Amino acid sequence: MGERGEEWEAVMLRKAEEEESKAVKKVKLVTSDGVTMEVEISTVKEMETIQAFMNATDTDNSIIFPLPKVSSHILSRIMELMSGEYDQELVKRLSHEELKEICMVANYLNMKTLLHLTASAIANLIQNKSVEFVRHFFNIINDFTPEEEVQLRKTHEWAFEGVDED
Amino acid sequence: MKSGCRKRKKTKTEAPPPEPFNEDLMIEILLKLPIKSVLRFKCLSKSWFSLISDPQFARIHFDAAAAPTYKLLNLVNESEAYAVDIESALCDVSAHAVSNIPVIARFDRYGDSLSVAGSCRGFLLLQCLFTDFVVWNPSTGIQKQIYYSNWYHLSGIGYDSLDDDFVVVTVTLRANKTVVRYFCLRTKCWSRVEYSVSYAEPKLELRNGEFLNGALHWIVKSADNLGCVLIGFDVREKRLLEIPLPNHLALFSKRSKIYYLKREFSITPQQQLKMNKKTLFVWM
Incomplete structure (x- = not known):
């Protein structure tokens, strides 16, 4: 009985492994820094820009998608946020x-949930x-003259009350 | 955290410099901010100024449910006015609950005769001694004077979302007819429509219309003075409608006042049998 049970277990395990490799494409x-990251297809589903590309190419084999605007550091942070189901605490960190x-x-x-968050x-x-x-946060260059800025601040004076210390 | 920052800066020098936030992304963030922050950020740069000043942006910012503000305006005297943010007041963030807002520039001229005749989408309709109207946005300080010289009983301001136009409405109740005059802020002219129905005037405090579902609403007495009816002026179609009240309300609601709860109506009979004891009917 014990031996048979082990055998059966091994079969099931192999089966499960096979299924997993099939299911998780x-x-x-x-x-941008040349790192190749292998991610599950379900992850890419939320990336609508990539999804649109995949639908257009319509291939069953594994896909290589270049992200020239994304560093490996940022991509791994995004993966963390996604696997953490977009926990606010992770965002705060x-x-x-x-x-x-x-x-x-x-x-x-075009990741809607992540963009909103x-x-x-x-x-x-x-x-x-x-x-x-x-201005510092967004690297915005102030192109107003000092006089223009003073005038603008005067127009909406109440909006400048109760502002936090930097 | 600190060492992490340093490390990241190193990798950043290898990567191409970060691109500036594009306009779509800036709008995405601005839509999540309250009006006070948005006005302050007009000063960031010329491109932010023109983006925020765009009427199209003002519309979508108002419609964005993410950052609505409910304000109670308190005109103290000629030089003081306070806007109390109801939600932050409830959350006990006392520092942000009250803000001093610029008093309307003509306030000194109008003095005590200035009163609120309606409100809609952050705009207030002010009236001066039953003559001229002033449409005022307390947040931005923008104001427009509308000349008007006719007698009227009911007033209000509504919004036509299709034409993106504010419509100021007055209703004059005559013995044999009802006269509606409306002013569109886009075309800047008064129009007049007459209806052969007649109603009797309600109490003074019930004369400001409530704007809901594209129409301004008032409770008036029926011509026979026996009961009450709810009338609505559709600011898009520019027509007057009569909405029958539930039977039990029509009879004794001569002193009822309309409030609306989000999307539904409620009618409160102001029967002050006892202090603080009022009946509230919610009509959906």
């Missing part, structure tokens, strides 16, 4: 640079911040 993503880059990649790859996090971050903080 992988996609190879090549990042990101640095400002990471948050901005992930938001841009989410926009580029990161854009909301950025909005939360800058909501009560000064104009100077936000």
